[in-house]
Amino acid sequence: MLGFVIIVAFQLLGVGLHRLGVPLPGSVLGLILFTLALMLGLVRLEWVERSAVFLVRHMTLLFIPLMAGLTTMTAELRRNGVALLASLVASLLAVLLTTGGLAHLLLADDEIAEINREADLLP
Amino acid sequence: MIRLILHLLTHPALFIVLTLAVYALSLRLHARWAWIHPLLSASIVLIFLLWALHIPYASYNTGGGLFTYLLGPATVALGVPMYKQGIKLKATLPRLSLVVLAGSAVGMITAGGVASLCGASHEMVMSTLPKSVTTPIAVEVSRSLHGDPAVTAAMVLLTGLLGGVIGPAILRLARILHDHAVGAAIGASSHAIGTASLFRSSEVQGSVSSLAMAMAGIFTSVLAMLLNLYWRAQGAGHP
Structure with a gap:
């Protein structure tokens, strides 16, 4: 669970920086900062590895509701x-x-x- | 009794469980028949169920939307595979970014060019430009170019799905087999959906794909910013 907390903290950090005017989306800023933190040793791999692997392995699941949402905009697409x-x-x-x-x-x-x-x- | 059933049929928890069940089923199908892409089968089954049970999408999304929120943390979590591959990739990083930059530029030019040739309006052409990058970036780029963010989101999802389904086969046909090349091509063209597919078969391909996807997102944002600056310099604003 610590892993999830750290990952979400980096996402919020990214979202905050985006709000302050950095022209990249929050989650991408979070990704860049999180990778840097791992490389610099500020975050240890064993703290976050299990949570991160879980999220990445099931990323397909996270797109299913958006795909179903395509049915609401068929008129525009057609x-x-x-x-x-x-x-x-x-x-x-x-x-x-x-x-x-x-x-x-x-x-x-x-x-x-x-x-x-x-x-x-x-x- | 009917009211009780109606209450349960519109409860967010039901839609969370429904999404999980459809996902579990799609993984079973994928394990049995590898060519059935889990996102494709899951979406078709879910759309059918919502239609058959007369559940409006807005109602479903009170529970299903939970998974959409998790896309942010999942994007950040891609840092772990990127870091794990980082040491091996250090020497190739400059070349990889050059390759992805070329891919991103070609993607924007062909997407906009073909849409324009087919007679799409300026707004629609702008909506297609960021279609190769992950949803949160694409939506913001589309807005900055005065495209329609909803159309862009649809293009992004369909591109990712098509790339995840046929991308690896096309690369095999073109005899592009090296793990780094496959990862770069899928990451730059099919963002997180393609990347998720690659992780099911190869950790190395998935990690390179995560890296290429993040790079493509950054390059596409920068190229869109330059395009905006160019139009402003022309003094015409948006044509």
Whole structure:
């Protein structure tokens, strides 16, 4: 339970900073500060790990009520249906392939590079 | 008697339990048939039940809304997997941010471009721009661009769902198989919904995806801010 308290405290910290004028959403500010606190050792992993893993593992659950809420706005979506659907599918494919392709080119050889570096250290 | 049943049928606790039950069922289905995405099956079952039992969405949301509130803490909790992968990712962090920046820019240009080509109004085009990032960021970006936040929220959910369902398969078809590349692509395109799907199969992919999702959120906010500044510099305000 301590983990939940710490996590919610960081969310509130983020929300507060957002209200004070930082132009990023509260939960994202909370995420950035929470990660920094973990890296700096201000928050220990064992305090928060179980609560955080629980929340992340069941994140799909948290989207179910919002999905059901889509039924209340079918009229607006239908009026612009074709344009919105085309935009959604085209943009999703574009982002998946650009990001995945670039990452494949720039990041994929990392593990091989690491093995080579270790090999260099061998006599 | 009827009044008692009506009272129970509109009690928030019932809707909390209903949501949990639908989620548990969807996980069972997913375990049996891996291709059935839990969010898709859960949403369809829930929408059907609300329709069949004549429960208005506003009434359901008195209980179901509890889970929506937990999205904030869940976003913050992504810090733990990000931190755990952080040491391994330190060397690749600058390259990863470059990749996600490119993805975010391409996402905004294609989303707005295609909507515009299909004849959508300026407000609708603006609503599509932040559709690749997580709901709280997307809604604020949409508002800053004079889009319709409700349409944006719908686009975000549907993008995340579609990306979670078909994203990994498309990457496999394109022979993009490396854990870091899959994580970056899903995180940048399908935010928290895609990330949650990845965590079910791979901790590494999920963590990279969390990182890419947070970066995409930040880059999209900054790009939208620049777009606003550019229009202001043109003196025209919003076209």
